[in-house]
Amino acid sequence: MNQQLNHTRSQRVRAAMFPETLEEGIEIPSTQFDPSQPTAVQRLSEPSQMLKHAVVNLINYQDDADLATRAVPELIKLLNDEDQVVVSQAAMMVHQLSKKEASRHAIMNSPQIVAALVRAMSTSNDLETTRCAAGTLHNLSHHRQGLLAIFKSGGIPALVKLLSSPVESVLFYAITTLHNLLLHQEGSKMAVRLAGGLQKMVALLQRNNVKFLAIVTDCLQILAYGNQESKLIILASGGPAELVRIMRSYTYEKLLWTTSRVLKVLSVCSSNKPAIVEAGGMQALSMHLGHQSQRLVLNCLWTLRNLSDAGTKQESIDTLIHGLVQLLGSSDINVVTCAAGILSNLTCNNLRNKMLVCQVGGIENLVRTIIQAGDREEITEPAVCALRHLTSRHPEAEMAQNAVRLHYGLQVIVKLLHPPSRWPLIKAVIGLIRNLALCPANHAPLREHGAIPRLVQLLFKSYQDTQRQRSSVASNNSQSSYADGVRMEEIVEGTAGALHILAREAHNRAIIRGLQVIPVFVQLLYSEIENVQRVGAGVLCELATDKEGAEMIEAEGATAPLTELLHSRNEGVATYAAAVLFRMSEDKPQDYKKRLSMELTNSIFREESAPWGGTPYSFFQAADIDMNMLGPDEAYHDQIYQGSQGPPSVHSLGGRHNPYAQQGFDTQVPIDSMQGLDLGGPQGGGTGYAPMGTEMDLGSPSDLNFDTLEPTLPHPSSQQDASGQLTAWYDTDL
């Protein structure tokens, strides 16, 4: 029995695994004794069947691969045949083979067959050949080896050529294969560019299949990213207009997304930027700011921000501005950052945009954004810049200045003057505070939040930095002290300017005086930069309103530099300088005042300088005031003009030639500059300027008749002493 069982064991295994090999009719005795206990062979039966099937399939696969490998040399010959029909058939066969996994590998592994395919694709007139070859390459392009084979066989120029095909299937094979190459095959980008792919792809943007367009635009993005030359080619081919048109016309999200990315990449190119803007790009992008696709919204915002400096003159961007003000409330930091940056640029020197932002609640949103941003400077800096623009130079500026306070913005803004704020943010805040101080209602709150001491501290620091920079650079004074890309001269000017406006209020002036900063202001008068001279003279002018201030200023030796500045070709500088000198002269003896008057007048009539195109009205006002102080007995004007050819006073009439007539007299500026002076204005804090206390009669320039001015004028009043040294007018040694 055992022997018999042993003999049949292999048969039993064979029967279990390969029942199909059994001869018919043969019965293999089972060894099962207990029906509930299957034998070992029985237990193995099912798994062994499964294994068998697995191995069979593998071997079939192997067969397929084998088959294809053996067929490849033949196919190559056929593809290279002269007979186009043969070629066509071979191409079809290869295409079929390429659809199956195993045979695809055989094809990929044969450089010759790939080359033959590429050649057939390029040279054939037969559509089927082209289509099948392209289809094969498409299948190969899903594998790294396939991509490499296509690339090495010169497949890219051939595929680019197919982008002109009128047959959609061919076109779709070509573009998808190229896209795969661009994504995964090194060297493809350059090859596509060299083959003229960019121009063709831009031309393809005219088609209207949205999926196709998405692939094309994605190709363009890959090619253009970081490559200036590609961007210029796209521009030259009319890309911007087509891309903008797509943004305007379609709603398919993937296409909008890929297109917005191309525009983003192009928008950093200074040549593409204006083209995109002119094509209506900003308006088109703003259509999608409310889209639910976050990636689309973000790409539109980044693009808009890149474009924004070129878009300040754009009309019809109301939708955009509305949208941006709303987006300030987003929970996405990137969205808020972009929105603030775009608003900052769009409100730069643009009256209409400033007013629109104010009207749609921009001030409130910006203040809230700043409060919520904490120390995130990427948000606070553009938001502060936007507020700075909104609080100046437009009809609603004063409303805006008030609104910042009403929305509880002052405290957080002053806080941003302190660490950890870096210089760019600090600079922006200083500018904003200067504007906010133009509104009198903000004077006290700004003071209460500690703006003044901090501004003075910043002035000290920045001024010291500039001085250190000057002394360290031996002879070259043109270098500036930079920190985080900000010049310290800008901080000096900004802080002094802010203090200038804050000093309109008496309490503020007292604080400023107490901070020992007047010496620095006086030093600013020596600066080579006109704007710095101007803010220095301006803040001193305000501080000189108070007697204590005037005294402190004089004690710092301001008279000399101020006298120099009388001759400045900058009218604002000269005007402020004159005003300070006057205020400082209040308690002085009469002859001092006379000499001051003469000095002022002489400054007016200096022959070598008359750059304003007309005598500043302000100087005549100054002279006029002095005349009043001297009293009607003093023939002031006679004294001044003694020894000359008898020029008339400014008030006399007569038909004398006006040497300034040719240069013209601008009626605008003098009045405006005078308004800034507030000389003897109502807020002057109780000083002894009673005669000047009456408001300056600005009147109109036509009151003064310049026709009577004499061409030859007296020289400066400084006299020479015995040693030949010039003495200044304020030298009291009489």
Place this chain on the structure above:
Amino acid sequence: MPHVGGGGGDDLASSDEIKVFKDEGEEENRSSENLTDLKSSLVTEGEEDKNDQLPVSHSFSGSKNALSSRLQEAITTAATPGKGFEPVSHSTPIGYVVSPYPHPNGTIGPSSMVSHCYFLENEVRRRLVSTCCCVTCAALCYLFE
């Protein structure tokens, strides 16, 4: 006229400043991967349209007998005698057919030639894992030695 800053009476205010942004973003090639579906869909669309629009492709006709016979010949010489378990020797590396994963029973037979084809790898792995048991794996190894 000298420029006294800004416009009319606002020369005391801060001047507006523009800032140039040049943010090109990062090279987002990775995110292009979700266009894969798009590409397949597009190609399918093209093929379907082709079937609708283009004339029926050439079929093997008398004049093409030469071609078909040549191919037949090539195929015949490549054909193996029958599907079975004869070990197939391959001179050229085609791909691997053995799971690359280490096996408790010892190393797998001949060195596997790993191809870049993930499909094959997964297929083999799937099938082996689903049938795995020591005895059968050992049998498989024998077959491919």
